[in-house]
Amino acid sequence: MNDSKIINDPIFGFIKIPHGLLLNIVEHPLMQRLTRIKQLGLTLMVYPSAQHTRFQHSLGAFHLMSEAITSLTQKGIFIFDSEAEAVEAAILMHDIGHGPFSHVLEHTLINGICHEEISLLMMEQINREMNGELNLALKIFKNEYPKRFLHQLISSQLDMDRLDYLRRDSFYTGVTEGNIGSARIIKMLDVHNDSLVVNSKGIYTIENYLMARRLMYWQVYLHKTTVSSEKMLVNALMRAKQLAHNGKDIFATPSLKYFLYNDIDAETFKKDEDAQRHYAILDDNDIISSIKVWTENDDKVLSILASDIINRKIFKVEIYNEPISDNYIKSKKHQIADKLCISEDEANFLISVDTVQKDMYDIHDDHITILFKDNITKDISESSEVLNIALLSKKIRKYYLCYQRF
Incomplete structure:
Protein backbone atom coordinates (compact mmCIF):
# COMPACT_ATOMS: atom_id res chain seq x y z
CA MET A 1 0.00 0.00 0.00
CA ASN A 2 1.34 3.43 -0.93
CA ASP A 3 1.82 5.48 2.24
CA SER A 4 1.80 8.88 0.53
CA LYS A 5 0.11 10.84 -2.23
CA ILE A 6 2.40 12.33 -4.88
CA ILE A 7 1.70 15.69 -6.53
CA ASN A 8 3.78 16.91 -9.47
CA ASP A 9 4.87 20.53 -9.01
CA PRO A 10 6.58 22.58 -11.76
CA ILE A 11 8.94 24.19 -9.24
CA PHE A 12 10.04 21.33 -6.98
CA GLY A 13 9.06 18.19 -8.92
CA PHE A 14 7.28 15.48 -6.95
CA ILE A 15 5.85 16.53 -3.59
CA LYS A 16 4.95 13.66 -1.26
CA ILE A 17 2.06 14.08 1.13
CA PRO A 18 1.84 11.28 3.72
CA HIS A 19 -1.51 9.57 4.32
CA GLY A 20 -3.09 10.50 7.62
CA LEU A 21 -3.26 13.96 9.17
CA LEU A 22 -1.38 15.85 6.42
CA LEU A 23 -3.39 14.36 3.54
CA ASN A 24 -6.61 14.94 5.49
CA ILE A 25 -5.69 18.64 5.72
CA VAL A 26 -4.91 18.85 2.00
CA GLU A 27 -8.27 17.27 1.15
CA HIS A 28 -10.28 19.44 3.58
CA PRO A 29 -12.83 21.76 1.87
CA LEU A 30 -11.25 24.87 3.46
CA MET A 31 -7.90 23.87 1.93
CA GLN A 32 -9.48 23.02 -1.43
CA ARG A 33 -11.02 26.51 -1.47
CA LEU A 34 -7.46 27.81 -2.02
CA THR A 35 -7.43 26.11 -5.45
CA ARG A 36 -9.94 28.81 -6.46
CA ILE A 37 -7.92 31.76 -5.16
CA LYS A 38 -5.01 33.09 -7.23
CA GLN A 39 -1.79 33.64 -5.33
CA LEU A 40 -1.09 37.01 -6.96
CA GLY A 41 -4.60 38.36 -7.43
CA LEU A 42 -4.66 41.07 -10.11
CA THR A 43 -0.92 40.87 -10.85
CA LEU A 44 -2.02 38.97 -13.97
CA MET A 45 -2.92 42.41 -15.38
CA VAL A 46 0.87 42.89 -15.71
CA TYR A 47 2.11 39.30 -15.92
CA PRO A 48 -0.60 37.24 -17.69
CA SER A 49 1.04 33.93 -16.68
CA ALA A 50 0.67 34.66 -12.95
CA GLN A 51 -2.31 32.32 -12.68
CA HIS A 52 -1.02 30.03 -9.92
CA THR A 53 -3.08 29.48 -6.77
CA ARG A 54 -2.69 29.78 -3.01
CA PHE A 55 -3.12 26.01 -2.88
CA GLN A 56 -0.05 25.43 -5.06
CA HIS A 57 1.92 27.85 -2.86
CA SER A 58 0.80 26.05 0.32
CA LEU A 59 1.97 22.71 -1.09
CA GLY A 60 5.30 24.25 -2.08
CA ALA A 61 5.82 25.74 1.39
CA PHE A 62 4.96 22.32 2.89
CA HIS A 63 7.56 20.65 0.64
CA LEU A 64 10.25 23.13 1.70
CA MET A 65 9.32 22.58 5.35
CA SER A 66 9.85 18.82 4.91
CA GLU A 67 13.27 19.55 3.35
CA ALA A 68 14.19 21.93 6.19
CA ILE A 69 13.22 19.37 8.86
CA THR A 70 15.34 16.70 7.11
CA SER A 71 18.32 19.08 6.79
CA LEU A 72 18.19 20.22 10.44
CA THR A 73 17.79 16.64 11.69
CA GLN A 74 20.88 15.60 9.72
CA LYS A 75 22.82 18.31 11.59
CA GLY A 76 21.88 16.77 14.92
CA ILE A 77 18.98 19.11 15.77
CA PHE A 78 16.53 16.85 17.61
CA ILE A 79 13.00 17.10 16.22
CA PHE A 80 10.35 14.56 17.23
CA ASP A 81 8.24 13.01 14.46
CA SER A 82 5.17 14.59 16.11
CA GLU A 83 6.86 18.03 15.98
CA ALA A 84 7.83 17.54 12.32
CA GLU A 85 4.25 16.59 11.40
CA ALA A 86 2.84 19.52 13.42
CA VAL A 87 5.10 22.16 11.82
CA GLU A 88 4.32 20.70 8.37
CA ALA A 89 0.58 20.88 9.15
CA ALA A 90 0.96 24.49 10.32
CA ILE A 91 2.76 25.63 7.14
CA LEU A 92 0.19 23.80 4.98
CA MET A 93 -2.57 25.86 6.60
CA HIS A 94 -0.72 29.18 7.08
CA ASP A 95 -2.68 30.88 4.23
CA ILE A 96 -6.01 29.10 4.71
CA GLY A 97 -7.79 32.30 5.76
CA HIS A 98 -6.86 34.30 2.66
CA GLY A 99 -9.76 35.94 0.88
CA PRO A 100 -10.20 36.36 -2.87
CA PHE A 101 -7.70 38.64 -4.63
CA SER A 102 -5.06 38.66 -1.94
CA HIS A 103 -5.50 41.37 0.71
CA VAL A 104 -8.17 43.34 -1.14
CA LEU A 105 -11.17 41.84 0.61
CA GLU A 106 -9.97 41.85 4.19
CA HIS A 107 -9.91 45.67 4.26
CA THR A 108 -12.99 46.23 2.09
CA LEU A 109 -15.78 43.83 2.99
CA ILE A 110 -14.60 43.00 6.52
CA ASN A 111 -13.21 45.65 8.85
CA GLY A 112 -10.51 45.23 11.45
CA ILE A 113 -9.56 41.59 10.91
CA CYS A 114 -6.60 40.32 8.90
CA HIS A 115 -6.22 37.02 7.05
CA GLU A 116 -3.80 35.67 9.71
CA GLU A 117 -6.56 35.88 12.34
CA ILE A 118 -9.04 34.24 9.96
CA SER A 119 -6.49 31.50 9.23
CA LEU A 120 -6.27 30.81 12.96
CA LEU A 121 -10.08 30.63 13.27
CA MET A 122 -10.23 28.17 10.36
CA MET A 123 -7.37 26.08 11.77
CA GLU A 124 -9.21 25.90 15.12
CA GLN A 125 -12.37 24.79 13.28
CA ILE A 126 -10.48 22.00 11.46
CA ASN A 127 -8.87 21.03 14.79
CA ARG A 128 -12.32 20.59 16.37
CA GLU A 129 -13.40 18.44 13.42
CA MET A 130 -10.23 16.36 13.80
CA ASN A 131 -10.66 15.92 17.57
CA GLY A 132 -7.62 17.93 18.61
CA GLU A 133 -5.08 16.40 16.22
CA LEU A 134 -3.85 19.92 15.42
CA ASN A 135 -3.22 21.03 19.02
CA LEU A 136 0.57 20.94 18.59
CA ALA A 137 0.43 22.56 15.13
CA LEU A 138 -1.62 25.44 16.60
CA LYS A 139 0.85 25.92 19.45
CA ILE A 140 3.76 26.16 17.02
CA PHE A 141 1.77 28.46 14.69
CA LYS A 142 0.97 30.82 17.59
CA ASN A 143 4.59 30.70 18.85
CA GLU A 144 3.52 29.14 22.14
CA TYR A 145 5.75 26.08 21.84
CA PRO A 146 9.12 25.88 23.69
CA LYS A 147 11.15 25.16 20.51
CA ARG A 148 10.90 28.67 19.06
CA PHE A 149 12.90 27.82 15.94
CA LEU A 150 9.96 25.72 14.71
CA HIS A 151 7.76 28.83 14.64
CA GLN A 152 10.55 30.72 12.83
CA LEU A 153 10.34 28.14 10.02
CA ILE A 154 6.72 29.29 9.55
CA SER A 155 7.16 33.01 10.19
CA SER A 156 10.47 34.91 10.03
CA GLN A 157 12.82 36.54 7.52
CA LEU A 158 13.75 33.08 6.21
CA ASP A 159 10.48 31.18 6.63
CA MET A 160 9.32 28.50 4.18
CA ASP A 161 6.40 30.73 3.15
CA ARG A 162 8.76 33.38 1.70
CA LEU A 163 11.16 30.85 0.22
CA ASP A 164 8.30 29.29 -1.73
CA TYR A 165 6.42 32.40 -2.87
CA LEU A 166 9.56 34.15 -4.14
CA ARG A 167 10.58 31.12 -6.22
CA ARG A 168 7.04 30.40 -7.38
CA ASP A 169 6.08 34.00 -8.18
CA SER A 170 9.37 34.52 -10.01
CA ASN A 199 25.88 29.03 8.37
CA SER A 200 28.48 31.61 7.31
CA LYS A 201 29.06 29.64 4.09
CA GLY A 202 25.60 30.77 3.01
CA ILE A 203 26.22 34.55 3.21
CA TYR A 204 26.29 35.06 -0.57
CA THR A 205 23.06 33.11 -1.00
CA ILE A 206 21.38 35.30 1.65
CA GLU A 207 22.67 38.46 -0.05
CA ASN A 208 21.14 37.25 -3.31
CA TYR A 209 17.89 36.39 -1.49
CA LEU A 210 17.53 39.90 0.00
CA MET A 211 18.25 41.58 -3.33
CA HIS A 223 4.16 47.27 -9.66
CA LYS A 224 2.13 50.38 -10.51
CA THR A 225 -0.34 48.42 -12.66
CA THR A 226 -0.91 45.89 -9.86
CA VAL A 227 -1.47 48.71 -7.36
CA SER A 228 -3.90 50.57 -9.64
CA SER A 229 -5.80 47.35 -10.54
CA GLU A 230 -6.31 46.59 -6.86
CA LYS A 231 -7.55 50.15 -6.29
CA MET A 232 -10.13 49.68 -9.05
CA LEU A 233 -11.34 46.45 -7.47
CA VAL A 234 -11.52 47.96 -3.98
CA ASN A 235 -13.43 50.98 -5.31
CA SER A 255 -21.86 34.89 -0.16
CA LEU A 256 -20.61 38.13 -1.67
CA LYS A 257 -24.11 39.59 -1.24
CA TYR A 258 -23.93 38.77 2.48
CA PHE A 259 -20.82 40.99 2.87
CA LEU A 260 -22.19 43.77 0.67
CA TYR A 261 -25.40 44.07 2.66
CA ASN A 262 -24.00 43.52 6.17
CA ASP A 263 -21.37 45.50 8.08
CA ILE A 264 -18.97 42.90 9.40
CA ASP A 265 -16.23 43.87 11.83
CA ALA A 266 -13.75 41.64 13.66
CA GLU A 267 -15.98 41.07 16.68
CA THR A 268 -19.01 40.14 14.57
CA PHE A 269 -16.92 37.88 12.36
CA LYS A 270 -15.48 35.94 15.30
CA LYS A 271 -18.92 35.37 16.89
CA ASP A 272 -21.14 34.97 13.84
CA GLU A 273 -21.14 31.50 12.30
CA ASP A 274 -23.02 32.87 9.29
CA ALA A 275 -20.21 35.34 8.53
CA GLN A 276 -17.58 32.60 8.82
CA ARG A 277 -19.61 30.21 6.66
CA HIS A 278 -20.08 32.80 3.89
CA TYR A 279 -16.39 33.77 4.02
CA ALA A 280 -15.38 30.11 3.67
CA ILE A 281 -17.41 29.90 0.44
CA LEU A 282 -16.00 33.10 -1.11
CA SER A 303 -20.48 50.01 -14.43
CA ILE A 304 -17.36 52.06 -15.36
CA LEU A 305 -15.27 50.40 -12.63
CA ALA A 306 -16.55 46.92 -13.51
CA SER A 307 -15.90 47.45 -17.24
CA ASP A 308 -12.42 48.80 -16.47
CA ILE A 309 -11.55 45.59 -14.57
CA ILE A 310 -13.10 43.14 -17.05
CA ASN A 311 -11.63 44.89 -20.11
CA ARG A 312 -8.28 45.78 -18.52
CA LYS A 313 -8.69 49.52 -18.82
CA ILE A 314 -6.36 50.31 -15.93
CA PHE A 315 -6.42 53.55 -13.94
CA LYS A 316 -3.64 55.91 -15.01
CA VAL A 317 -0.90 56.00 -12.36
CA GLU A 318 1.40 58.85 -11.38
CA ILE A 319 4.19 58.08 -8.91
CA TYR A 320 5.94 60.70 -6.79
CA ASN A 321 8.69 60.71 -4.18
CA GLU A 322 6.92 63.47 -2.23
CA PRO A 323 3.32 63.70 -0.93
CA ILE A 324 0.87 64.79 -3.63
CA SER A 325 -0.72 68.21 -3.12
CA ASP A 326 -4.42 68.36 -2.16
CA ASN A 327 -5.04 70.96 -4.86
CA TYR A 328 -3.72 68.66 -7.58
CA ILE A 329 -5.89 65.77 -6.33
CA LYS A 330 -8.95 68.09 -6.21
CA SER A 331 -8.32 69.30 -9.78
CA LYS A 332 -8.13 65.67 -11.02
CA LYS A 333 -11.34 64.82 -9.19
CA HIS A 334 -13.04 67.87 -10.68
CA GLN A 335 -11.91 66.85 -14.19
CA ILE A 336 -13.37 63.35 -13.73
CA ALA A 337 -16.69 64.71 -12.40
CA ASP A 338 -16.96 67.18 -15.32
CA LYS A 339 -16.03 64.67 -17.99
CA LEU A 340 -18.48 62.01 -16.79
CA CYS A 341 -21.23 64.37 -15.58
CA ILE A 342 -21.17 62.88 -12.08
CA SER A 343 -20.89 64.45 -8.63
CA GLU A 344 -17.51 64.93 -6.93
CA ASP A 345 -18.60 62.41 -4.30
CA GLU A 346 -19.11 59.85 -7.07
CA ALA A 347 -15.80 60.87 -8.65
CA ASN A 348 -14.09 59.76 -5.39
CA PHE A 349 -14.54 56.16 -6.58
CA LEU A 350 -12.62 56.88 -9.79
CA ILE A 351 -9.50 58.24 -8.12
CA SER A 352 -7.23 56.87 -5.44
CA VAL A 353 -4.25 58.19 -3.49
CA ASP A 354 -1.93 55.79 -1.73
CA THR A 355 1.44 55.71 -0.03
CA VAL A 356 3.48 52.58 -0.62
CA GLN A 357 6.41 51.84 1.64
CA LYS A 358 8.63 48.79 1.75
CA ASP A 359 11.67 48.17 3.91
CA MET A 360 14.11 45.75 2.40
CA TYR A 361 15.22 44.61 5.84
CA ASP A 362 14.45 45.90 9.31
CA ILE A 363 17.09 44.95 11.85
CA HIS A 364 14.84 46.00 14.75
CA ASP A 379 23.54 39.94 11.97
CA ILE A 380 23.72 39.76 8.15
CA SER A 381 24.08 43.55 8.08
CA ILE A 389 23.05 48.46 7.24
CA ALA A 390 22.26 51.87 5.71
CA LEU A 391 21.39 50.23 2.38
CA LEU A 392 19.54 47.35 3.99
CA SER A 393 17.40 49.49 6.28
CA LYS A 394 16.65 52.24 3.79
CA LYS A 395 12.93 52.95 3.83
Missing part, protein backbone atom coordinates in the same frame (compact mmCIF):
# COMPACT_ATOMS: atom_id res chain seq x y z
CA PHE A 171 8.70 31.39 -12.10
CA TYR A 172 5.10 32.23 -13.01
CA THR A 173 5.69 35.93 -13.72
CA GLY A 174 8.86 35.21 -15.69
CA VAL A 175 10.80 37.71 -13.56
CA THR A 176 13.90 35.51 -13.43
CA GLU A 177 15.91 38.00 -11.35
CA GLY A 178 13.62 37.12 -8.43
CA ASN A 179 14.69 33.48 -8.42
CA ILE A 180 16.34 32.48 -5.15
CA GLY A 181 18.47 29.51 -4.12
CA SER A 182 15.90 28.00 -1.76
CA ALA A 183 17.63 24.58 -1.64
CA ARG A 184 20.97 26.19 -0.75
CA ILE A 185 19.36 28.41 1.94
CA ILE A 186 17.69 25.35 3.52
CA LYS A 187 20.99 23.42 3.48
CA MET A 188 22.68 26.36 5.24
CA LEU A 189 20.06 26.65 8.02
CA ASP A 190 21.05 25.70 11.57
CA VAL A 191 19.81 26.26 15.12
CA HIS A 192 21.79 28.20 17.74
CA ASN A 193 20.33 29.04 21.19
CA ASP A 194 16.88 27.90 20.00
CA SER A 195 17.04 30.38 17.10
CA LEU A 196 17.19 29.81 13.39
CA VAL A 197 20.58 30.87 12.00
CA VAL A 198 22.43 30.59 8.69
CA ALA A 212 15.85 39.26 -5.18
CA ARG A 213 13.13 39.96 -2.63
CA ARG A 214 13.53 43.71 -3.01
CA LEU A 215 13.35 43.38 -6.79
CA MET A 216 10.22 41.20 -6.62
CA TYR A 217 8.44 43.74 -4.40
CA TRP A 218 9.00 46.70 -6.70
CA GLN A 219 8.78 44.84 -9.99
CA VAL A 220 5.86 42.51 -9.16
CA TYR A 221 3.96 42.99 -5.87
CA LEU A 222 4.08 46.82 -5.89
CA ALA A 236 -15.87 48.77 -7.24
CA LEU A 237 -16.62 46.75 -4.10
CA MET A 238 -16.94 49.92 -1.99
CA ARG A 239 -19.33 51.45 -4.55
CA ALA A 240 -21.41 48.24 -4.63
CA LYS A 241 -21.50 48.24 -0.82
CA GLN A 242 -22.58 51.90 -0.75
CA LEU A 243 -25.39 51.24 -3.24
CA ALA A 244 -26.47 48.18 -1.24
CA HIS A 245 -26.64 50.30 1.93
CA ASN A 246 -28.77 52.83 0.05
CA GLY A 247 -31.32 50.10 -0.61
CA LYS A 248 -30.42 49.34 -4.23
CA ASP A 249 -30.63 45.71 -5.31
CA ILE A 250 -27.11 44.75 -6.37
CA PHE A 251 -26.49 41.44 -8.13
CA ALA A 252 -23.90 39.30 -6.36
CA THR A 253 -23.33 35.63 -5.58
CA PRO A 254 -25.04 34.78 -2.25
CA ASP A 283 -13.34 32.76 -3.78
CA ASP A 284 -12.15 34.63 -6.89
CA ASN A 285 -15.11 33.31 -8.90
CA ASP A 286 -17.66 35.12 -6.71
CA ILE A 287 -15.94 38.44 -7.31
CA ILE A 288 -15.36 38.08 -11.05
CA SER A 289 -18.87 36.69 -11.75
CA SER A 290 -20.45 39.60 -9.90
CA ILE A 291 -18.21 42.21 -11.55
CA LYS A 292 -19.06 40.86 -15.03
CA VAL A 293 -22.75 41.52 -14.29
CA TRP A 294 -21.96 44.98 -12.84
CA THR A 295 -20.63 46.11 -16.23
CA GLU A 296 -24.32 46.42 -17.21
CA ASN A 297 -25.41 48.12 -13.97
CA ASP A 298 -27.41 51.32 -14.34
CA ASP A 299 -25.16 53.04 -11.81
CA LYS A 300 -22.62 54.85 -13.99
CA VAL A 301 -19.72 54.66 -11.50
CA LEU A 302 -20.14 50.93 -10.76
CA ASP A 365 11.84 44.01 13.56
CA ASP A 366 13.28 40.68 12.50
CA HIS A 367 16.78 39.73 11.54
CA ILE A 368 18.90 37.12 9.81
CA THR A 369 21.66 35.80 12.04
CA ILE A 370 24.84 34.35 10.55
CA LEU A 371 26.67 31.61 12.49
CA PHE A 372 30.49 31.62 12.28
CA LYS A 373 33.08 29.22 13.64
CA ASP A 374 33.41 28.98 17.44
CA ASN A 375 29.64 29.69 17.70
CA ILE A 376 30.05 33.42 17.05
CA THR A 377 26.89 35.00 15.63
CA LYS A 378 26.44 38.29 13.77
CA GLU A 382 27.39 43.25 9.98
CA SER A 383 28.55 40.14 8.13
CA SER A 384 27.96 41.10 4.51
CA GLU A 385 30.58 42.84 2.39
CA VAL A 386 28.06 44.24 -0.06
CA LEU A 387 24.94 44.92 2.02
CA ASN A 388 25.63 47.61 4.60
CA ILE A 396 11.63 53.47 0.33
CA ARG A 397 8.35 55.40 0.16
CA LYS A 398 6.43 56.21 -3.00
CA TYR A 399 3.21 58.17 -3.45
CA TYR A 400 0.74 56.77 -5.97
CA LEU A 401 -2.09 58.72 -7.63
CA CYS A 402 -4.41 56.47 -9.64
CA TYR A 403 -7.37 57.78 -11.64
CA GLN A 404 -9.80 56.97 -14.46
CA ARG A 405 -8.43 57.28 -17.99
CA PHE A 406 -10.32 58.97 -20.82
